[in-house]
Amino acid sequence: MTKAIEIIGLTKVYKNGRGIHDLNLEIEQGDIFGFLGPNGAGKTTAMKIMTGLMKPDRGDVKIFGASVIDDYVNAMKHVGCIIETAEVYPYLTANDNLKIFARYYPHVDQRRIDECLELTGLLPYKHEKTRKFSLGMKQRLGLAAAILSKPRLLILDEPLNGLDVEGMLDMRKLIRRLAEEEGTTFFISSHLIHDVELTCTRIGVIYGGRLVSVAHMEDILANYASLENYFVSEVDRSGRI
Amino acid sequence: MDGFKAAFLNELFKLQKKKKIVATAVLSLLVVLVGQLAVSIVTFGFGLRLAGSMEFPFVVLSLLSYTLLPFFAAFVAIDAFCGEFSSNTMKLTLTRPVSRFGVYSAKVGMVGVFILANLLFVMVLALVAGFLFNPASEGILSIVKVLVAYLVTWLPIFVFALLVVVLANVLRNGTAVFFLAVLLFFTFYFFSIVFSRYSGFFITSSFDWYTLWIADVINWGKILRQLFILLGCGMMLFAAGYYLFERKDL
Numbered sequence: 001m002t003k004a005i006e007i008i009g010l011t012k013v014y015k016n017g018r019g020i021h022d023l024n025l026e027i028e029q030g031d032i033f034g035f036l037g038p039n040g041a042g043k044t045t046a047m048k049i050m051t052g053l054m055k056p057d058r059g060d061v062k063i064f065g066a067s068v069i070d071d072y073v074n075a076m077k078h079v080g081c082i083i084e085t086a087e088v089y090p091y092l093t094a095n096d097n098l099k100i101f102a103r104y105y106p107h108v109d110q111r112r113i114d115e116c117l118e119l120t121g122l123l124p125y126k127h128e129k130t131r132k133f134s135l136g137m138k139q140r141l142g143l144a145a146a147i148l149s150k151p152r153l154l155i156l157d158e159p160l161n162g163l164d165v166e167g168m169l170d171m172r173k174l175i176r177r178l179a180e181e182e183g184t185t186f187f188i189s190s191h192l193i194h195d196v197e198l199t200c201t202r203i204g205v206i207y208g209g210r211l212v213s214v215a216h217m218e219d220i221l222a223n224y225a226s227l228e229n230y231f232v233s234e235v236d237r238s239g240r241i
Numbered sequence: 242m243d244g245f246k247a248a249f250l251n252e253l254f255k256l257q258k259k260k261k262i263v264a265t266a267v268l269s270l271l272v273v274l275v276g277q278l279a280v281s282i283v284t285f286g287f288g289l290r291l292a293g294s295m296e297f298p299f300v301v302l303s304l305l306s307y308t309l310l311p312f313f314a315a316f317v318a319i320d321a322f323c324g325e326f327s328s329n330t331m332k333l334t335l336t337r338p339v340s341r342f343g344v345y346s347a348k349v350g351m352v353g354v355f356i357l358a359n360l361l362f363v364m365v366l367a368l369v370a371g372f373l374f375n376p377a378s379e380g381i382l383s384i385v386k387v388l389v390a391y392l393v394t395w396l397p398i399f400v401f402a403l404l405v406v407v408l409a410n411v412l413r414n415g416t417a418v419f420f421l422a423v424l425l426f427f428t429f430y431f432f433s434i435v436f437s438r439y440s441g442f443f444i445t446s447s448f449d450w451y452t453l454w455i456a457d458v459i460n461w462g463k464i465l466r467q468l469f470i471l472l473g474c475g476m477m478l479f480a481a482g483y484y485l486f487e488r489k490d491l
Binding site: 048051052053054055072073074076077079081083084085087088089090091092096099100101103104105106145 | 243244247248250251254255258259260328329330332333335336337338339340341488490491
């Protein structure tokens with residue numbers, strides 16, 4: 001079976017020496033993969049390279065078999081993403097924002113746009129300019145844009161940023177539902193470790209730009225009291241090495 | 242190609258939703274009105290005939306091509322690149338199934354359409370104003386000449402916009418790009434006067450090349466030479482802009 005994501009020897013080093021070094025990782029279809037690491041560990045860099053926003057110094061990323069470096073258009077055909085912050089065009093309404101993204105996918109029509117707005121609780125604000133949206137509402141709209149094309153893979157960098165408790169619960173439910181009903185694969189980075197524990201099925205820990213461990217959630221919880229304990233222990237171990 | 246089409250339609254959609262497009266239309270209208278007012282004052286105040294119905298669009302074009310139009314084009318080009326980089330909305334387009342070349346071409350194409358639309362809008366206004374305020378019987382050939390003059394003016398303005406696109410991909414700050422574009426505009430203008438033998442190589446000196454097209458005896462040799470210089474500059478600037486855009490990390 002084709003892997004959802006294959007990261008092969010990915011390296012990107014900034015002028016200050018930070019970045020990622022020789023990252024190798026495989027994500028199976030249907031995984032909800034939690035990507036954890038302290039600030040500056042290289043999570044966003046890896047995600048930016050995976051979505052073509054940044055070029056690596058070495059290595060490659062394949063999404064459903066297509067390289068993001070050599071075959072970008074095909075690689076991104078089945079991908080939805082939120083990277084760093086959910087940005088929107090402030091001078092457009094929520095509906096117009098989604099309409100813009102819909103043009104890239106022939107199968108997405110107004111009904112699907114309404115469906116995504118409904119799923120993210122933004123339907124009542126459909127015709128409002130997003131300039132007046134709160135951070136949480138922008139995050140919801142970003143999520144609506146990410147799921148618009150019914151992607152097979154969702155890459156979400158801090159998807160819970162700015163969401164209230166209700167929003168976080170909704171987001172968790174949505175991720176679970178999409179994974180179970182539509183078999184969507186998720187690659188999620190988040191600092192909210194409790195939410196990651198409740199949502200993800202596999203965990204990868206990155207530290208100092210290197211992937212230090214990958215494990216299934218059930219194995220982690222069989223050996224540690226919580227994901228937080230596992231994360232602290234992995235980071236601590238890597239820090240000492 | 243599908244990705245390019247979607248990106249191009251999106252660029253046009255975003256352009257027509259911005260307030261800048263209304264400001265452009267209003268200022269273009271003002272250029273025609275001020276031009277007409279000046280012509281009327283001279284005609285009725287001093288008894289001198291400045292421009293007939295068919296000369297008036299050329300008066301407006303000479304005014305527009307060296308003042309507002311290059312700056313409008315620069316604004317739109319800066320907004321399409323620096324504006325989207327600084328507001329972080331560039332990644333919204335770049336993470337869709339479309340190549341960077343598709344996105345770049347769509348943005349440049351939008352700037353080209355904007356310049357053409359602005360020229361045609363002013364041309365229609367100038368023609369109407371010319372017919373209303375400076376009536377004289379003119380043939381269809383005169384209208385064709387006006388149309389040709391406005392259409393050929395598109396090329397040098399577009400090449401200038403491509404220069405701004407290159408600058409917008411070198412510098413992140415839109416204001417810095419704008420001032421650099423203004424500085425280059427005046428430098429080119431100055432150089433084309435001082436080094437008049439080489440004026441063809443300074444893009445701004447071609448802003449009035451429409452005069453070559455509407456002359457009674459058309460000098461095709463001169464037109465072809467200027468056309469090749471403009472096309473050459475345009476291709477080099479397009480390629481340089483793409484090279485920088487493609488290598489950009491967000």
